[in-house]
Amino acid sequence: MSDASGQIDHVLTEDRSFPPPAEFTERAVFSSQSQYEEVYARARDDRDGFWAEEAKQHLHWFEPFTKVFDGQTSKVRWFVDGKTNASYNCLDAQIDAGRGDKNAIVWEGEPGDTRTLTYRELRSEVCKCAAALTEIGITAGDVVSIYMPMTPELPIAMLACARIGAIHSVVFAGFSSESIADRNNDAGAKLVITADGLYRRGKVLPLKETVDEALEKSPTVKNCLVLRRTGNDNVPMTEGRDLWWHDTVDHQSDDFPAVPLDSEAPLFILYTSGSTGKPKGILHTTAGYNLWAKRTFQWVFDHREDDVYWCTADCGWITGHSYVVYGPMAAGATCLMYEGAPNHPAEDRFWDLVEKYKVTILYTAPTAVRAFIKWGDEHVDKHDLSSLRLLGSVGEGINPEAWMWYHKKIGGERCPIVDTWWQTETGGIMMSPLPGITATKPGSCTRPLPGVIPSIVDETGKDVDPNHGGMLCIAEPWPGMLRGIWGDEQRFVEQYWSMIPGKYLTGDNARMDSDGYYWIMGRIDDVINVSGHRLSTIEVESALVSHEAVCEAAVVGREDALKGQAIAAFVTIRGREPNEELRKELKMHVRKQIGALAQPDDIRFAATLPKTRSGKIMRRLLRDVASGREVAGDTSTLEDLSVLAKLNDDEA
Numbered sequence: 049m050s051d052a053s054g055q056i057d058h059v060l061t062e063d064r065s066f067p068p069p070a071e072f073t074e075r076a077v078f079s080s081q082s083q084y085e086e087v088y089a090r091a092r093d094d095r096d097g098f099w100a101e102e103a104k105q106h107l108h109w110f111e112p113f114t115k116v117f118d119g120q121t122s123k124v125r126w127f128v129d130g131k132t133n134a135s136y137n138c139l140d141a142q143i144d145a146g147r148g149d150k151n152a153i154v155w156e157g158e159p160g161d162t163r164t165l166t167y168r169e170l171r172s173e174v175c176k177c178a179a180a181l182t183e184i185g186i187t188a189g190d191v192v193s194i195y196m197p198m199t200p201e202l203p204i205a206m207l208a209c210a211r212i213g214a215i216h217s218v219v220f221a222g223f224s225s226e227s228i229a230d231r232n233n234d235a236g237a238k239l240v241i242t243a244d245g246l247y248r249r250g251k252v253l254p255l256k257e258t259v260d261e262a263l264e265k266s267p268t269v270k271n272c273l274v275l276r277r278t279g280n281d282n283v284p285m286t287e288g289r290d291l292w293w294h295d296t297v298d299h300q301s302d303d304f305p306a307v308p309l310d311s312e313a314p315l316f317i318l319y320t321s322g323s324t325g326k327p328k329g330i331l332h333t334t335a336g337y338n339l340w341a342k343r344t345f346q347w348v349f350d351h352r353e354d355d356v357y358w359c360t361a362d363c364g365w366i367t368g369h370s371y372v373v374y375g376p377m378a379a380g381a382t383c384l385m386y387e388g389a390p391n392h393p394a395e396d397r398f399w400d401l402v403e404k405y406k407v408t409i410l411y412t413a414p415t416a417v418r419a420f421i422k423w424g425d426e427h428v429d430k431h432d433l434s435s436l437r438l439l440g441s442v443g444e445g446i447n448p449e450a451w452m453w454y455h456k457k458i459g460g461e462r463c464p465i466v467d468t469w470w471q472t473e474t475g476g477i478m479m480s481p482l483p484g485i486t487a488t489k490p491g492s493c494t495r496p497l498p499g500v501i502p503s504i505v506d507e508t509g510k511d512v513d514p515n516h517g518g519m520l521c522i523a524e525p526w527p528g529m530l531r532g533i534w535g536d537e538q539r540f541v542e543q544y545w546s547m548i549p550g551k552y553l554t555g556d557n558a559r560m561d562s563d564g565y566y567w568i569m570g571r572i573d574d575v576i577n578v579s580g581h582r583l584s585t586i587e588v589e590s591a592l593v594s595h596e597a598v599c600e601a602a603v604v605g606r607e608d609a610l611k612g613q614a615i616a617a618f619v620t621i622r623g624r625e626p627n628e629e630l631r632k633e634l635k636m637h638v639r640k641q642i643g644a645l646a647q648p649d650d651i652r653f654a655a656t657l658p659k660t661r662s663g664k665i666m667r668r669l670l671r672d673v674a675s676g677r678e679v680a681g682d683t684s685t686l687e688d689l690s691v692l693a694k695l696n697d698d699e700a
């Protein structure tokens with residue numbers, strides 16, 4: 049089974065398969081398997097020809113590109129010499145296509161206030177903001193940090209930067225002043241755009257105060273533009289530096305032409321947490337990224353003109369960049385945007401929104417799905433979800449049992465689920481079912497999209513056989529790929545391009561099954577080695593989650609003199625007491641599901657698991673806890689520090 053080559057053992061089997069509903073297939077963008085095979089082969093065998101056509105047809109060009117692709121591995125240029133503008137593609141091009149009066153954004157604030165913006169209205173607001181940025185002195189190539197609540201002004205600010213060629217760096221509005229300052233300094237930001245406050249579970253969080261603290265340590269920042277959102281009193285404004293949005297933006301002209309920008313002009317930087325050390329500023333550029341976001345949106349979400357699409361991600365994450373803003377808007381979609389918490393005023397807020405706005409496509413994260421399961425079916429049952437036709441998942445592997453709940457309870461067994469695998473670095477979705485043609489298997493992101501050539505290798509770089517786990521790489525460049533880590537060429541090359549020569553190293557493990565379906569097995573760093581067997585975290589976790597008492601599970605390895613590593617599992621439970629009996633039961637359950645080899649040695653009951661602010665379980669911290677070590681490394685992305693202290697108490 050296992051050998052020294054670095055292959056991962058695959059231990060959990062999943063036999064369920066769900067073919068797409070016939071109704072879906074009839075009208076789908078991809079409506080037959082052979083169509084997919086053809087397009088996939090074309091993109092692989094005639095890469096430049098394929099992407100030339102795609103780019104000409106799906107982006108607006110002020111000046112045509114002279115060459116489709118130039119470069120190799122880490123250093124690439126797509127659509128060389130072309131001039132385009134992402135804000136133009138998302139706004140002006142939509143109006144030209146007759147969508148001027150179509151809703152671009154349908155927004156609801158946490159307190160229940162609402163706003164809608166048509167594509168024409170959105171363009172006007174973006175133009176005003178672009179004019180204001182120009183007046184403030186922001187020009188092409190300048191970096192603008194955006195630290196805002198999920199109000200329409202957040203995409204407006206992003207698109208205004210894109211319109212003039214400024215590079216936005218959106219910082220999720222839950223980060224600390226320290227994190228904002230780090231990002232301002234790393235990027236050399238000249239301006240910060242923020243708001244007076246943010247609504248979260250009925251409370252107002254003072255964003256401006258947090259930004260002020262950051263600005264004390266951000267010497268490159270000259271100005272701060274402040275949106276009045278919550279209207280809270282006593283917002284500190286520093287004379288000469290701080291400007292109110294309503295004084296600066298509202299009176300500007302609503303027509304500001306988009307600046308023709310080079311295909312490779314930086315569009316944005318987005319910081320992601322490295323597992324250790326300082327966050328990395330992932331750099332994406334204009335044309336390739338915009339094309340990738342748009343086309344993957346159209347393919348995977350099978351977008352139709354009358355869809356009401358809701359991606360629940362915050363614009364502070366790549367999912368918000370690609371699938372709230374640049375993908376759907378370049379495709380002329382109507383996007384629902386919601387500002388607040390999913391459990392305010394009650395645990396049914398999402399389902400209330402789906403019913404009220406007749407959402408047809410819902411794209412959310414496994415961490416949210418697990419929370420809904422925990423909160424109870426009664427919140428879902430109160431609402432009519434029959435408008436939904438497609439569901440999506442992103443951010444982590446979705447445990448098969450959570451997938452089944454999503455399928456039955458939310459999708460009414462009629463909506464395909466697209467489990468989309470991708471990364472901040474990839475710019476957009478890389479592997480996913482195509483909802484009209486792919487028979488889905490719970491827990492698998494199924495197959496690569498056209499233009500994506502995955503390769504699963506062992507430590508020597510050799511491709512492993514089907515049904516063996518190994519390191520997931522991407523063998524060929526694709527338009528949406530990252531172009532660098534801001535200001536750190538060396539880290540960029542070392543992290544992604546050095547270990548496996550000629551290929552992009554994703555940092556994930558994966559396995560391809562006999563049907564050519566891919567199964568993500570977790571991060572390379574998270575593999576557990578028990579007596580020479582290399583186990584993936586997600587398989588053991590999924591076995592635990594398939595027990596009715598377990599809501600969430602995280603497994604990690606801890607040092608063990610005998611076995612090399614022992615398996616420690618952290619679980620949150622429902623409906624049962626955290627006691628020795630349940631511990632035994634869970635161990636036996638995993639043993640039955642997978643085998644003795646994967647039986648956890650320790651089971652710890654936790655009230656909550658440590659997660660990043662984007663909802664991913666932080667196994668790295670749990671490794672320290674499981675080994676009785678002090679938690680080391682960067683904890684700045686941890687959502688709630690108090691979770692760590694509680695973990696040591698065990699008995700939840």
Ligand code: WT7
Nearest residue numbers: 367442443444445467468469470471472556568
């Ligand atoms: C990492 C990337 C993708 C945008 C949001 C997260 C994990 C993501 C899946 C999935 C299994 C997944 C991977 C990946 N991941 N989607 N469908 N199945 N794992 O972006 O913060 O850059 O994280 O998230 O480990 O490498 P990110």
